[in-house]
Amino acid sequence: MITCTACGYDQNPDNSEFCNACGSELQTIIIPPPITPPPITPSPIKPSPIIEPSVAPTVIQPPLPQPNYPIITNTFTTNTSTNAKIICKQINAPIPEFLIENNAIVGIFDPDVGPVDIDLETFFGGETVSRNHGEIYHELGTWKVKDLGSTNGIFIKSQGQTRFSSRITIPTPLNSGDEIAFGKVRFLFQTL
Numbered sequence: 001m002i003t004c005t006a007c008g009y010d011q012n013p014d015n016s017e018f019c020n021a022c023g024s025e026l027q028t029i030i031i032p033p034p035i036t037p038p039p040i041t042p043s044p045i046k047p048s049p050i051i052e053p054s055v056a057p058t059v060i061q062p063p064l065p066q067p068n069y070p071i072i073t074n075t076f077t078t079n080t081s082t083n084a085k086i087i088c089k090q091i092n093a094p095i096p097e098f099l100i101e102n103n104a105i106v107g108i109f110d111p112d113v114g115p116v117d118i119d120l121e122t123f124f125g126g127e128t129v130s131r132n133h134g135e136i137y138h139e140l141g142t143w144k145v146k147d148l149g150s151t152n153g154i155f156i157k158s159q160g161q162t163r164f165s166s167r168i169t170i171p172t173p174l175n176s177g178d179e180i181a182f183g184k185v186r187f188l189f190q191t192l
Contacts, residue, residue: 002026082138086118086180086187094122098187103137105148106182120185128152128183136174136189143191145180146171152183 003010009021016026087097098104104117110131120129130150137144145168147154153167159177174180176191 083192084136084138084143084174084176085190085192086136087190088123089179089186089188090124093124100136103135105132105135107131107133107148120182123185125184129185130183133182136180139171143174143189144171145174150183155181157181 001010002012002014002016004012004019004022004024005027007019007022007024009019012020012026018025082102084100085097086100088095098118100117106118106120106129107116108121108126108129108131109115109119113131116132120126120133123129128151130148130152132148133150134145134147134154137146145154145156147168155164155167156172156174157164157179159175164179164181174189176189178189180187180189
């Protein structure tokens with residue numbers, strides 16, 4: 001077995017070129033066999049000097065690489081207000097804004113499921129909105145939005161950004177001034 005000089009893993013097969021644990025290139029270190037001293041033969045004239053057996057050379061291990069993890073800082077702010085609103089970005093929208101108190105389900109009316117808090121069926125692009133598209137809610141001092149399994153997704157453009165993020169897949173914090181797109185229907189989010 002070959003021992004990895006980078007991580008110390010000692011179960012790598014003899015013919016391995018890379019460590020099975022960390023992927024580092026394995027270096028074969030050839031350790032010369034120990035030198036056996038010549039036999040000591042007594043001499044009638046004078047004794048021979050005592051020869052100490054030599055020790056195999058010490059292999060110096062290079063320092064183990066330290067992981068370089070990125071430092072992630074939270075850019076979201078805590079919103080203490082439990083009221084917010086979303087303002088439609090469309091000109092002549094059927095309803096220009098919606099008030100949200102603690103939470104709201106966004107979608108379109110379905111006779112089998114019933115009404116939703118924010119119905120986007122009559123909006124331009126409303127055909128891209130699912131029955132229960134998403135939810136905006138207040139949790140532990142932060143406003144968040146989550147996708148409820150929509151077909152066309154939810155996208156966020158943080159304040160100061162020029163493009164929308166990729167489709168959200170987990171509950172995502174919202175800041176006042178962020179834009180939210182439910183399918184193709186866009187809103188400006190504001191805390192009150």
